[in-house]
Amino acid sequence: MPHVQAEALRAFSEALLTAGGFAPGDARQTAELLVWANLRGIDSHGVLRIPRYVEMIELGMMTSGGTVAQVGGRGAVAVLDGGKCPGAVGMNAAVDKAAALARDHGIGWCAARAISHAGAVGFFTARLAERGLIGLAMTASKPLMSYHGALGEALSTNPLSIAAPMGDGQDPVILDMSTAAVALGKIMAARDAGRAIPEGWAVDAEGRATTDPDRVAALLPMAGAKGSGLSMMIEILTSVLAGNAVIGPFLAAGRNNGFNGMVLAIDPAAFGDPADFAAEVRALADAIHALPPAAGVDGVLLPGERGAATARLRAETGIPLAAGTARRLVALAGKLGVAVPEALAAAE
């Protein structure tokens, strides 16, 4: 498995995206988001997405180089329309706008409608935590998992991320969870490996629990009705509220309205002394760390802590890329005339 240093992978990704039709600033922001995910071990949301992103540009499903325009809002609310811009571009704009609103109003809600795939949403809440703000972000897209008690795909695996700063130079706490029982990638991996999947991950076309990855018709929501209820409310808060409903039009008429996102920024200084807030978050983190681990568990981790540790490790050792991912990126580089980093040249 080839290992690539983060900066080399970022520069390569930016070059691939630029050659594939992304405007320079859009390519930079997207590459940064993807490599952040790889650094943290979320390889399913990393550079393996690049060939599809380039294809989406070619198909007109994503556009780059346009403007993310504010089309609505009042007070502590702003509505941006991305015009099918890359997800990173729309969500970064929402992060900046929400942060500015929070400085003025204590909190700020920025909708980013009609964007494209937004990747690992923890990236955006982490950006807010770096500025001393609490960040909450959600994204919404078309059906990928079932609704509790119904057959087939009906809702997306809509993720929710919440991050809080800890101050004192420490990593923020970053919760980043989908509303599905499991990531689709884990079922694809089991299918490739000819392995059974555990019960509770997915159902077949008749809505029966299945352990056969080849019979999967829909992912199950996490925790049954809670997961599908939360996914539906994320669709309402992220898509419907911003004037770009996705699930209703898809189920009723097969129309695909793409992706939407939202960012809520909260300024702890609007509630009290932000240093006290950060100190109490650290005290909470210390109390969690001091819990006795269950049998077979090495240590008790905070949300986002494993990702931060992986990022430190991979910053040293480089990012390990699966052979298939490396091969596909090198092939794309050949097609687009982009130079391949030395560490990946062997994958040609």
Place this chain on the structure above:
Amino acid sequence: MPHVQAEALRAFSEALLTAGGFAPGDARQTAELLVWANLRGIDSHGVLRIPRYVEMIELGMMTSGGTVAQVGGRGAVAVLDGGKCPGAVGMNAAVDKAAALARDHGIGWCAARAISHAGAVGFFTARLAERGLIGLAMTASKPLMSYHGALGEALSTNPLSIAAPMGDGQDPVILDMSTAAVALGKIMAARDAGRAIPEGWAVDAEGRATTDPDRVAALLPMAGAKGSGLSMMIEILTSVLAGNAVIGPFLAAGRNNGFNGMVLAIDPAAFGDPADFAAEVRALADAIHALPPAAGVDGVLLPGERGAATARLRAETGIPLAAGTARRLVALAGKLGVAVPEALAAAE
């Protein structure tokens, strides 16, 4: 099982609470909250709580008749301090304040710190939906369930509710979920009945999965790390942010700082035409209702729909009270000199 009409139960509850030391307005608000839960079939959060609430007043764990004072906030943010007021009183004040902030700023976040037990939080988000606003509410309290990967009780089952108006005279969508795999009451019921519990609900003192309700040392979070991560973030957003941390001080020093709540109100009119919003929520609801039900499922229900149907039924037939609940309320009435409704007199 005695059946009591909702209004008779509400009046009886108000009289019991008043005789038990609640100020008149506080008793009225608390009775309304409890009977709302009973009407919707959430009997675990209904009038069975009254004897404990009266005991909490006697013990000084709850106070009534004080003021819910604004102690902080800026722009679209307000921080209320309840001074250990009844949960309904603190949360109703937060609903009113958040709604007023949302009218002015598009969104409004109101913290309600140092309140008491807030019951079924869907009550408060439903109040916002009745006013045409989206409501989000969370409450936080002391350890009742485990942290993923750790032994013993570490986090609360902190609930999250989100409600959205559908307009057109229709019931709002109301998601109301705890962050635990199951309600504690279901384990108590299995214990009373001598039944095993399903795997995945709880762990024993060594952190092993158990199906024996007598060996339960802690509830499990819903969906593993997702449930404990979400509960921890609710503690940060609800308790730490408002300056009344609960989990950290409890785990570190056994100190019980009680309960906190928060309410976020969102005005759809700040995003676009609120009539369009409500129409799109109805279209989403229609699409969900039209999904083919899985085998063994009668029909596909929206979040909160079963509760609304139960409330309509119980408004007709009266509220069925478990024999033990009826007996305890009648005994409390005898002690406090409160007249017992005819429907409950047989339970003496």
